[in-house]
Amino acid sequence: MNYTNRRFLLNKRPLNMPTDDCWKLDEQQINSIINNEILIQVRYLSIDPYMRGRMNDGLSYAAPAKIGDPMTGETVGEVVESKSDLYKKGDIVCVHKGWQTYIKTKDTDPTIYKVPTSNIPMSAYLGVIGMPGRTAYFGLNRVGKPKKGETIVVSAASGAVGSVVGQLALMHGCKVIGIAGGPDKCKYVKDTLRFSDCIDYKSESFETELISSCSEGVDIYFENVGGPVTKAVVNLLNKNARVPICGFISQYNEKNMIEADTPFKILSKLKYKPKHRFFVVTEWMDEWANATKILSEYINNDQIRYEETIIDGFENAPEALRNVLTGKNFGKQIIKV
Ligand SMILES: NC(=O)c1ccc[n+]([C@@H]2O[C@H](COP(=O)([O-])OP(=O)(O)OC[C@H]3O[C@@H](n4cnc5c(N)ncnc54)[C@H](OP(=O)(O)O)[C@@H]3O)[C@@H](O)[C@H]2O)c1
Numbered sequence: 001m002n003y004t005n006r007r008f009l010l011n012k013r014p015l016n017m018p019t020d021d022c023w024k025l026d027e028q029q030i031n032s033i034i035n036n037e038i039l040i041q042v043r044y045l046s047i048d049p050y051m052r053g054r055m056n057d058g059l060s061y062a063a064p065a066k067i068g069d070p071m072t073g074e075t076v077g078e079v080v081e082s083k084s085d086l087y088k089k090g091d092i093v094c095v096h097k098g099w100q101t102y103i104k105t106k107d108t109d110p111t112i113y114k115v116p117t118s119n120i121p122m123s124a125y126l127g128v129i130g131m132p133g134r135t136a137y138f139g140l141n142r143v144g145k146p147k148k149g150e151t152i153v154v155s156a157a158s159g160a161v162g163s164v165v166g167q168l169a170l171m172h173g174c175k176v177i178g179i180a181g182g183p184d185k186c187k188y189v190k191d192t193l194r195f196s197d198c199i200d201y202k203s204e205s206f207e208t209e210l211i212s213s214c215s216e217g218v219d220i221y222f223e224n225v226g227g228p229v230t231k232a233v234v235n236l237l238n239k240n241a242r243v244p245i246c247g248f249i250s251q252y253n254e255k256n257m258i259e260a261d262t263p264f265k266i267l268s269k270l271k272y273k274p275k276h277r278f279f280v281v282t283e284w285m286d287e288w289a290n291a292t293k294i295l296s297e298y299i300n301n302d303q304i305r306y307e308e309t310i311i312d313g314f315e316n317a318p319e320a321l322r323n324v325l326t327g328k329n330f331g332k333q334i335i336k337v
Contacts, residue, residue, distance in 0.1 A: 070098030127332030148173035307331025
């Protein structure tokens with residue numbers, strides 16, 4: 001056995017947009033595994049906005065990545081060596097063990113799960129039916145609690161989470177207004193994802209278009225971005241509105257979070273505050289498998305459509321993260337290893 005594992009190790013903490021020197025690409029030889037271990041050859045690496053937060057050394061709901069450790073991330077790949085009764089050679093698994101091309105791990109690692117054999121490509125287990133899809137499912141259903149006839153606004157609407165939130169809300173009988181950056185993304189959200197409307201927040205007429213689209217106000221604002229977008233939407237919130245706070249990507253590179261335009265800060269200044277809370281998808285970890293099953297059925301019934309931006313080459317992971325933080329991605333950002 002002789003495998004070369006390439007790993008991106010966290011090298012330093014960024015002050016703003018992460019530069020290449022924030023990581024060190026290193027090589028590690030793997031020559032053996034012991035009993036109850038497996039070796040996974042990674043096929044796809046997920047690139048997600050939360051990774052930017054893990055590069056900071058601040059207080060958060062999750063521990064920061066350590067300098068010198070592999071950068072935090074989830075992957076899907078094939079078991080190529082096994083001394084385990086739980087996983088055999090050829091099994092396709094997801095595992096959350098960082099930016100690496102081979103993962104040697106104990107078979108009892110709680111982040112591993114077997115990808116069921118299906119017609120859905122394995123990359124989707126990192127996106128629409130993986131963590132982002134489940135985030136949409138639980139954030140909307142358990143925090144947003146949509147009702148038929150309500151108006152919901154979803155920011156980062158063409159993205160991995162937002163695209164699923166909107167399509168699920170359509171199934172609940174809601175009027176769904178997306179917000180996205182640029183005409184191409186807005187066209188995709190309206191024509192392919194079938195949202196009721198989608199407004200370009202980069203356009204000069206953003207606020208007037210948003211007001212005219214939300215003629216009956218906003219009952220749910222599914223928050224993904226923070227900043228100026230949030231400031232515009234909160235003016236339209238109805239009595240009894242709910243704001244599930246999923247993330248606030250526009251502020252992730254800010255040096256001082258106290259000063260940043262987070263949704264918490266923006267909502268705290270409102271006279272009438274909507275019901276709002278930050279949620280994390282791990283709150284419903286024991287129901288993940290069921291959510292993935294439901295979302296898979298929606299895909300097979302064409303009730304959920306999705307887009308992935310797959311970049312070839314492990315070495316491009318840092319650039320892909322920057323793309324997510326600047327909106328160059330279209331749908332779920334993935335690296336093909
Ligand atoms: N709470 C949880 O458990 C959980 C789990 C997963 C994700 N999240 C959060 O969900 C949000 C969406 O994540 P995702 O994985 O679905 O990513 P994504 O939407 O696929 O990609 C990020 C998108 O954010 C938008 N964006 C970037 N900078 C922006 C800015 N300054 N203003 C407005 N929009 C901006 C870009 O779209 P445009 O081109 O349209 O601007 C970009 O494509 C993030 O905030 C993430 O942290 C939370």
